[in-house]
Amino acid sequence: MSLVRLRMDLAYDGGGFHGWARQPGLRTVQGCIEHALSLITGARKSDGEVSHSQVVWEPRLVVAGRTDTGVHASHQVAHLDIPEVVLEACRGHMGVDGVLALERRLRHLLPADIVLLGLRAAPMGFDARFSALERTYLYRVSQGGRPGDPRMRGYVLDLEGSLDLEAMNEAAGECIGLHDFGSFARPNPGGTTIRKVKAAHWDLVPTVNLFGVEPEQSAVGYLPPFMESGLTVFRIVADAFAHNMVRSLVAACIQVGLGRRSVQWFADKIAHPLREGSTGPIAARGLTLEQVAYPPDDQLAERAQAIRARRTL
Known part of the structure; x- marks a missing residue:
């Protein structure tokens, strides 16, 4: 399965989150974004049931720095590895490429306390966590x-x-x-x-x-x-x-x-x-x-x- 790495630039108000990292039963930044990605790509239906797509994939974000409960970010960076076929399917009826289509759909689904500043194909060798200076x-x-x-x-x-x-x-x-x-x-x-x-x-x-x-x-x-x-x-x-x-x-x-x-x-x-x-x-x-x-x-x-x-x- 061919994967495309995307760079995601974010900002968020941390007051309503139990930190960045996904935690069962708690509202977290990572959890909210990954849930939105699942809904967009069909990995998960809106009622929480896992879809029976031919591509088995679940979105997982890697972040530059895990912020604690209540900590804010005016510029956070994460990366996402997504199958090319899933990214292409995000286009739907939009006359744009898959990355822009995913960016538009994600902005529409994210809660008001998370802002997607930008989404783009990551350059070769990019790792949101380990490449940071x-x-x-x-x-x-x-x-x-x-x-x-x-x-x-x-x-x-x-x-x-x-x-x-x-x-x-x-x-x-x-x-x-x-x-x-x-x-x-x-x-x-x-x-x-x-x-x-x-x-x-x-x-x-x-x-x-x-x-x-x-x-x-x-x-x-x-x-x-x-x-x-x-x-x-x-x-x-x-x-x-x-x-x-x-x-x-x-x-x-x-x-x-x-x-x-x-x-x-x-x-x-x-x-x-x-x-x-x-x-x-x-x-x-x-x-x-x-x-x-x-x-x-x-x-x-x-x-x-x-x-x-x-x-x-």
Whole structure:
């Protein structure tokens, strides 16, 4: 059976999902997409019965990074291997190729909290998980009891205390480089918590208007504020992340920022990886997967092969 690999670019609001990964009886991002694909391709009927198609195939997605329950994604990437004959059948009466036909049908069936940004044939050697060069996450905080924008309530952590960003950035700097993040993460079965962090920094978003011009330039003297104005945002970029790693690092940095822990304590947790009660994850709603980056097409297969190797320090 000849298969075609498709690259799927996605965004989703994680608030209504039990994470990315398919779980029996629970609403997950992967589960919703695969169910929609099954309905489109005839692998499963709308009443849940398996069809008796001549092609035995069940859609299975491979994702760049499995997000936890409540974590959002503004740009997630997955791949799907689909039989050519099944893809061709998606055309129906549409005068377009199978990939575009599947994209249109999938957009029609997906729930409102999942957005299909694009679907296309993947280049040779592409693997959504193993070919990725880096992932970028952002964590958004409203600190100091600042009244939050109610439109952002599902994407921002409200914090009563005020944060010392200088101390937090000193701590975050300890993350950069190749480290065992065992104090802040759990390994997958057979895996490690060794990761290479390329950037980690806290910033205060300036209060600016949406259009970036002075109010007197407006006909009515008012311009709407940028929704993220005044928020404190953590940006972290790494080749990959272990389970709960970002949220646990954020929680530890905030403890430092509130003066409850020292930068030295944080540094010691990096130097001596040991999971214990003081380094658990913070609330999921402030976390968003913002971007997944890949190398040029001619380096995809090489990257995938290299990243599959078990890491050591």
